[in-house]
Amino acid sequence: NSTYLSVVEARNKVLSDYIIKCLNSYGLCVFDNFLGESKGTDILNEVQKLYNTGKLTSGQLVNTLSSKDEVRGDVITWVDGSEKGCSNIHSLISSIDAILLNCQNCLGHYKIKGRSKAMVAVYPANSTGFLRHVDNPSGDGRCVTCIYYLNKNWNSKTDGGLLRIFPEGNSRVANVEPKFDRILFFWSDRRNPHEVLPSFRERYAVTVWYFD
Numbered sequence: 001n002s003t004y005l006s007v008v009e010a011r012n013k014v015l016s017d018y019i020i021k022c023l024n025s026y027g028l029c030v031f032d033n034f035l036g037e038s039k040g041t042d043i044l045n046e047v048q049k050l051y052n053t054g055k056l057t058s059g060q061l062v063n064t065l066s067s068k069d070e071v072r073g074d075v076i077t078w079v080d081g082s083e084k085g086c087s088n089i090h091s092l093i094s095s096i097d098a099i100l101l102n103c104q105n106c107l108g109h110y111k112i113k114g115r116s117k118a119m120v121a122v123y124p125a126n127s128t129g130f131l132r133h134v135d136n137p138s139g140d141g142r143c144v145t146c147i148y149y150l151n152k153n154w155n156s157k158t159d160g161g162l163l164r165i166f167p168e169g170n171s172r173v174a175n176v177e178p179k180f181d182r183i184l185f186f187w188s189d190r191r192n193p194h195e196v197l198p199s200f201r202e203r204y205a206v207t208v209w210y211f212d
């Protein structure tokens with residue numbers, strides 16, 4: 001009904017304003033309790049199903065050493081949400097689209113024109129994490145990285161898997177716990193080198209990149 005819609009729109013507006021302010025000031029933005037416990041759990045269940053039915057393949061070109069203890073990196077798959085069993089991932093993507101549509105023409109000098117499919121990524125327990133990198137070092141069009149985390153009761157002291165962002169020209173480092181129902185936005189270019197520390201527990205995330 002109309003009241004529900006206006007509540008959702010008002011909430012999206014508040015969130016868009018927050019993202020615009022944070023991204024333009026710090027180049028990154030973290031927001032907790034994005035979709036709530038039940039929706040977040042629905043998405044987590046879909047991601048775990050993809051993982052447990054072997055739908056994910058190795059994300060990085062990890063040079064699997066011949067040694068017995070294999071190098072364990074992230075495993076990923078790309079979904080647009082129309083696939084069977086991905087309807088909740090689809091609604092996640094639509095929720096993020098709605099928020100960023102609200103930010104139109106207010107994110108730096110970007111005019112967002114599109115986005116990637118959603119990348120579902122799982123770092124297995126005892127994984128090596130992800131070496132320090134820039135998502136878009138070479139101007140491939142990606143301007144904003146958006147990551148939605150799905151890890152309940154995550155404690156990086158015991159579970160590892162911390163995302164560390166080193167904002168360019170800034171001595172401070174952002175240590176982001178991959179907490180359940182947390183959404184993170186950051187500029188995809190050289191302003192935000194980042195790394196994922198080794199993970200000692202399965203670590204789930206869904207990432208979408210927005211293009212200008």
Ligand SMILES: O=C(O)CNC(=O)c1n[nH]c2ccccc2c1=O
Nearest residue numbers: 059060074076121130163194196205
């Ligand atoms: O999960 C995180 O907290 C951060 N994650 C990343 O920075 C990240 N960045 N670029 C990728 C490219 C291919 C496959 C996985 C990735 C990936 O997890």
Ligand SMILES: [Fe+2]
Nearest residue numbers: 133134135194
């Ligand atoms: Fe990255």
